[in-house]
Each structure stands twice: as C-alpha cells, then as structure tokens.
Amino acid sequence: MIDGFELSDHARFQMQERNIQPSWLTETLSAPDRLLPLADSHGNTHYLKQISDFGGRWLRVIVNPTVNPQRVVTVFFDRRVK
Structure with missing residues (x-):
C-alpha cells in the first residue's frame, strides 16, 4: 500500500472477492x-487505471480525501469506462 492511504474493511473485502491484486491498487x-477529484456527492476522488494484466479493463479506486491517511472506500473494475 502507498504511504498516505489506508484500506477500509469494505475495500479489503472487495479486493479479495474480486481478485484484485494489491499491485494493481x-x-x-x-x-x-x-x-x-470531487467525482461524487460525497466529495470522493476517483482514481482510474487501465489494467493490461486483466484484459485492459479499468480499475476504479474510490478514495475519501478528507481523512488522514486518505481512506480507500472501495475498489472495482468499472465496465462503464471506455
């Protein structure tokens, strides 16, 4: 994990359920x-990266930037991103 970020229990569970590699995160x-930045009504920041090792699908990582360390709220492959 990168300094300045922490995983919520939900994000940790979703990574396990969805076979998301820590290196991808x-x-x-x-x-x-x-x-x-400010991508949703909660003021969260969304980070997106195309993961070539997973068929070029887009990984979306939603982060609450208002806490220290910043908290990864959830993580998933987003089929909507092109």
Missing part, C-alpha cells in the same frame, strides 16, 4: 490514467 493510486 498501488499502480492505480501512484500513477492513475485518470484522476477525478
């Missing part, structure tokens, strides 16, 4: 292909 947080 690290890559997405450290070098996102897209960064969407």
